[in-house]
Amino acid sequence: MWAYLNNLAVLITINAILAVTLNFVLGYAGIFSMAHAAFFGIGAYTAALVAIKLGGGFLLATAAGMSVAGLLSLALALPALRVRGEYFVAASLGLQMLALTLFSEWKAVTGGIGGITNIPPARFPGFEISSPPQYLVLSLVCLALVMWGVSRLVNSSFGRSLKAIRDDETAASAAGKNVAVVKTMAVVVSSALAAVAGSLYAFFLSFINVESFTLDTSVYLMAMVIIGGTATLWGPVVGTVLILLLPAVLSFLPGLPQTEVGSIQQIVYGLAMVLLMIYRPGGLWAAKSKAGA
């Protein structure tokens, strides 16, 4: 039981990192990226390869994952952000599919469908992390750092530029904001930070394959952010906890036929979304709007 809870807690923390970093572009910049799971995957594969092939520790592997994810996100951001809204959604969707194909087909590097196994424990200078409770501490530290960094950025001049662009792109550029550059930077930062979650994930499970980085993951992450509350610090964390706890809670509820848990889960998700849109359109954690609209 403890092992199960520990495992769940680590996964929640890792997903919370993803939700917080997705919220950085979705909530603060109004950029709807469907490719967040792809950058999560790029971070995971890069970290795994660095650990296995180069014998790199956690810090090196994570830094490498962040760099690769950040650089590759440029390939998405540079062309796609010159156009508005919907096109970015389409372009990021394309990138997500492309990444998925790469993860499953580029067998020499990603191990294909079978993925990468035997990823060594996370090594730090002087010690090594291998037990689940240690991973929980490590991932909580990473989450705290990511949240600290994101909240610093959001409350800085850069954050204000993002929010200005989100609120009115035309007015922002009429006010001297180089919209394309600001948005590109936001995507790079968000993607690089998503790679931190990827690295944690790879070390924690010591095994990764393409299944964790599909479009479904991107959609779930988006749901976590929207349910929890966009453009808030804690909203994405709350959303992550709820979405990941729901299946766990349902499977422990007495009287529910285990074979039906999957479809009940979908019904509950759907119902929650609809109720939320009606009663708390800004998400659970959103500040109550004073004057409405």
Add this chain to the structure above:
Amino acid sequence: MGREVKGRRVSESPNILLETRGLAITFGGLKAVDGVSLALREGIITTLVGPNGAGKTTLFNLITGQLEPDAGDVCWLGRSIKGQPHWKIAQAGIGRTFQDLKLFNQMTVLENALTVTERRSWLWQSGGRAAAAERLARAESALEQVGLADHRHTRAIDLAYAERKFLSIARILSAGARLWLLDEPASGLDPRSYERFIKLLRDQVGRGITICIIEHNLDIVKGISDRIAFLDQGRLLAEGDPQSILSDPALASIYFGERA
């Protein structure tokens, strides 16, 4: 709406801040702006008047680089700025407001004024704490001048209508724009806010700001214009001092829709 025009001298300043030369753009066969050559002189208020669809807002969009002209040129301080991106033209000192205001609605009043002072697109601004303090002071001072200092932590969307208009002015004031292009800034203002608004514009002109206003209300036009430019169907029909433009019967008949 009678108001005094405090014996100000409307001098023919020789300094042309911004000049359009033969500016033209066509939207699907419609000549929205058709060969407009207009000079905006420093330190005065020029009003753009004309019936709906005359091309006034489109002219603003062409000047600020939001639209690219099919023909003609825009010169700022004697240099062509045609083809430069919107944001660069804004940073060069041309500020504008919009008919629908386009405030940063979810941001506070102070954030609205502050963000326009932060020009770098990078993750941080240059100049460290001293520069940050200077930018904050500039934003606070802009809010002070438009009378919104007490609302600094209110979200823009929660402001009353007149306050929203003043915030749109605070934004270009804080940005340090030398030329203000104001798109119907006085429409919908109650008389008291209106008086305060006109005084604000006069104060700013007194400090060397150059203003170009799109305005429909002829009482307002009479009250604030140093020069008037009359547009119709994309063309600049006349430009001159308020007296001569407003007393021209031909222009009046166009303005009031008595076109043959």
